[in-house]
Amino acid sequence: MGSFSIWHWLIVLLIVVMVFGTKKLKNMGSDLGGAVKGFKDGMKDGGTKPDEAAPAAGQVASSAQAEKTTIDVEAKTKS
Secondary structure (H helix, E strand, O other): OOOOOHHHHHHHHHHHHHHHOHHHHHHHHHHHHHHHHHHHHHHHHOOOOHHHOOOOOOOOOOOOOOOOOOOOHHHHHHO
């Protein structure tokens, strides 16, 4: 009872495949792989020099990128 044999793991795998289906498991695997790849890329980019880094959070890079339309949500709900 201390460790599981290969038969225990095969039965567990069979039950998981029956519950989730192969397509959903494939999608979950590709999503997990993409997340790991993105994390690795982020760790590589984290080693850049400070002068090459992106602007600090909360700062707008240029006024041309700022959106020109503003919607006042409170004004719409009061009307």
